[in-house]
Amino acid sequence: MAVLVSVKGDKAEDWMPHFESALPGETHIWDSHDGDVSLLPDVDYAMVWGPQASLFKRIANVKAIFSLGAGVDHILNAGTVPAHLPVVRYVGDDLTARMGEYVAMQCLMHLRQHSLMDAQQKAGIWQQQPQPAANEVRVGIMGLGVMGAHSAGVLKAIGFQVAGWSRSAKHIDGVKIFAGMENLDAFLAGTDILVCLLPHTPDTFHLINTIFLKKLARNGVLGGPILINAGRGKCQIDAEILEALTDGTLKAASLDVFETEPLPAPSPFWSLPNCFITPHAAAWSDRSAVVAYAANQIKSHRAGLPLLNVVDRQRGY
Numbered sequence: 433m434a435v436l437v438s439v440k441g442d443k444a445e446d447w448m449p450h451f452e453s454a455l456p457g458e459t460h461i462w463d464s465h466d467g468d469v470s471l472l473p474d475v476d477y478a479m480v481w482g483p484q485a486s487l488f489k490r491i492a493n494v495k496a497i498f499s500l501g502a503g504v505d506h507i508l509n510a511g512t513v514p515a516h517l518p519v520v521r522y523v524g525d526d527l528t529a530r531m532g533e534y535v536a537m538q539c540l541m542h543l544r545q546h547s548l549m550d551a552q553q554k555a556g557i558w559q560q561q562p563q564p565a566a567n568e569v570r571v572g573i574m575g576l577g578v579m580g581a582h583s584a585g586v587l588k589a590i591g592f593q594v595a596g597w598s599r600s601a602k603h604i605d606g607v608k609i610f611a612g613m614e615n616l617d618a619f620l621a622g623t624d625i626l627v628c629l630l631p632h633t634p635d636t637f638h639l640i641n642t643i644f645l646k647k648l649a650r651n652g653v654l655g656g657p658i659l660i661n662a663g664r665g666k667c668q669i670d671a672e673i674l675e676a677l678t679d680g681t682l683k684a685a686s687l688d689v690f691e692t693e694p695l696p697a698p699s700p701f702w703s704l705p706n707c708f709i710t711p712h713a714a715a716w717s718d719r720s721a722v723v724a725y726a727a728n729q730i731k732s733h734r735a736g737l738p739l740l741n742v743v744d745r746q747r748g749y
């Protein structure tokens with residue numbers, strides 16, 4: 433038995449000590465992403481981020497694939513994952529709490545006009561500004577899964593009006609619920625700040641585009657709709673977001689994710705004064721927490737217990 437660890441862009445020394453202490457006494461193999469095609473028949477579990485398409489042929493006896501993050505698009509889009517193979521996504525309190533912090537921070541930043549205060553400070557201007565209250569602002573969260581439901585609770589606690597949209601109807605205290613494509617327009621029409629916490633799937637691909645953004649409420653107290661995307665960049669069309677930020681369709685945006693990551697150096701997004709960029713860091717997966725999660729699941733699966741948080745391959749998340 434052996435576990436394989438394959439993390440695009442990272443070094444073995446960042447991950448392997450964590451695996452060696454969490455699963456002592458077994459073989460740990462680091463995949464160097466160097467095009468190696470040698471077969472690894474002893475591997476029974478693999479922990480991956482951004483695997484090469486060839487990997488799954490090499491680990492023909494693997495029993496489950498663990499994503500080292502909440503999203504699994506980086507695995508499913510490799511296009512070569514056998515249909516029967518369980519793909520497990522990462523769910524952890526630490527990750528979820530970090531997303532709640534990011535969403536709250538961005539919503540508050542827009543509510544409290546932080547960029548204006550920042551500009552005033554730089555210009556040495558002491559000038560109070562009108563301040564709408566949180567309870568006058570309607571935040572709509574797309575995706576009411578682990579991240580979205582938690583973030584909804586955080587925003588409610590701050591005092592925002594919160595609504596949520598997901599594939600299936602939910603019940604979250606104090607949150608106005610919308611479900612399915614048939615209710616998307618009504619959800620958007622009552623949203624001042626849109627928070628996207630959707631996974632990237634064939635159904636969510638390029639969902640956020642010009643036509644979509646024009647459906648957001650324009651009568652809110654913030655003076656125009658605001659987009660916060662911390663789900664996946666492929667859920668939006670970057671060029672159309674850019675246009676919306678320039679022509680006033682959007683007042684502002686906080687973007688943690690982009691269609692192309694890292695965001696290329698010549699991208700006009702970098703210099704847009706109404707766009708707040710973070711480098712896909714809204715909710716960072718703490719290495720020791722992710723490894724402990726995978727190691728515990730491997731131990732219990734070997735003991736005959738079912739895997740938790742297995743992705744529905746049909747839905748893609």
Ligand SMILES: NC(=O)c1ccc[n+]([C@@H]2O[C@H](COP(=O)([O-])OP(=O)(O)OC[C@H]3O[C@@H](n4cnc5c(N)ncnc54)[C@H](OP(=O)(O)O)[C@@H]3O)[C@@H](O)[C@H]2O)c1
Nearest residue numbers: 502503575576577578579598599600631635662663714715
């Ligand atoms: N930027 C970052 O640092 C970062 C960190 C972690 C995660 N993420 C992203 O956040 C995403 C969400 O994470 P999660 O743990 O909350 O996932 P999750 O628990 O699987 O929740 C996904 C939510 O999206 C909804 N959804 C999916 N497809 C939909 C569709 N076509 N129409 C309407 N709703 C749809 C689901 O609806 P149902 O509830 O009805 O199934 C569910 O509410 C991840 O996939 C990842 O892409 C980003």
